Amino acid sequence: MATLALSNPEVLLPEIAQGLRAGDVVPYLGPGISALTVSPSPVPLTPEDLAAYFATRTTLPRRAVGNAWAAAQYIESHRFRDTLVAWMTDAFAPGIVPSSFHRWLAGLGLPLVVDSWYAGDMRGALAETATDWAEVQAISRALIGEDKWYRWFGPSGDQIPASLGEAARTVLYTPHGSARPLGNFLISDADYVEVLTEIDIQTPIPDEVRRRRTGKAFLFAGCRFHDQMLRSYARQIIKRSSDRHYAIVEVASLTRNEHRFLDEHDFVVIDMPLGEALNRLMS
Template sequence: MDSIVEKIKSGELIPFLGMGIFEDTKCKDGSTLPYDSDSMILALNNGRAMSPRLMYEYSRAAMSLEQRKGREFIIQMTNHIYSSKEYEIPDTYKWLATLKPKYVIDTNMDDSLQKIYSDCNHFLITGVSRITADWDRYLIYFYDVDTKAYTRVEKDKLTLDLPILFKPMGSTKPEMNFIISDADFVDWLTEAMGGYAMPEILKEYRKNKEYLFLGVDFSRDTFRMVTNEVTIGLESGIVLFNKDELTKKEDKFIKTHNLTALNMSINEFIKSHE
């Protein structure tokens, strides 16, 4: 059996998913879902481009929209992007559904990951920001396959006996919580650096692990910082890039994190490891 598949199944190689896995994903009405920073900005702003300064990264654009239209607008608009239309689950999720990794990190904000684990009990951890009740920037849920429902649980209930789905940037379900604007990321990253972005059990589990980065954009400062905090203690990993040349920041990040860059599309990679 392929060593990558074996490592994913055993938990030695942890899938880390980004927005790029939605490239070419079509909704039933023919529209597309955001698959990079630019397309996310257009989706948040009703298809209209914003100023070059705001188009640099979607968190910056989201912050501008939040300042003008309010926090609730950004929450509802993000939910609308992923919940208002029917679309087929991307091939990456279909592939992972056959492997059922013990631990998956998914920075996307829709519920595709939850769907592929809906046939088994599991834990779901979603990121939250800008709360005053606690230092922790996450919520933990237990999914009961018999009731088909999520129940929020305390962190002492979390175990490694069941699959753990970690969505640090939040999700549409079971509750709408999104890390999307600059203010969200600043708050989340600040607490992450203090050790409050994930439960202690995962901090131990992640030590000396390898990661498989699919659709993650390392050309943007924000997601390099998110990745750095979530994968502290990593041993090595694989990252896919389907373009001619890496930026200097991407190249530096890959080298300092002992990652191997493969110049191939996600679909090519999946087909070679089915």
């Protein structure tokens, strides 16, 4: 494996915090942030947890055990899409309290935040703290009968025109969908096959997200990229942004594929426990 670009956290974390406050760094958030403060969690916080939840609802074939996307595809194929959506909604129905880091970000008035999990933590933090914000959420095109890749929602949870969402100070982008406000999910293999067919030409990524990411650095926090689909999505979301990005990870925990992914995209790595890094960013 190539050597990752490691940083001195004492120097780099203040720089990232300054970039966040200035709106020059885009947070790319994963469920690892919530896992720091919620134990045991009332909702699944990893794809493996979600696959295990599906296994409590039905007997999965061997190929789908432990794989959330394959398990979802099996449910969709054998129990139909409505059942899959209902089970996803049930899995995340308890909700989750936003962390102090989510709330801190919500108070910054950032141009763009990416929340890569389904639980709705960042939406909850914005609802508590911010006023001028909107969410653009990926949707599955299964059963909707529309040629659309995403929908816009306001703070109240009502669907809004794109023009209103694009005018908001803060745009929350949930590229895999979310349990809130209405339970839109990209989850099955079929969902991702359809999206990944066009994501190279960026069609599924909202125009406003593409505009707001231009020239920005991304900060990956609480994310894992041990799955090819997660890497493929992240790669496309950060396309045409800055050539400098950051990731808070403990290098010893990385898989070979994660190591290669971060190295290929020249991520500067903050090799320290996530909770400690987030506390330093907020200080």
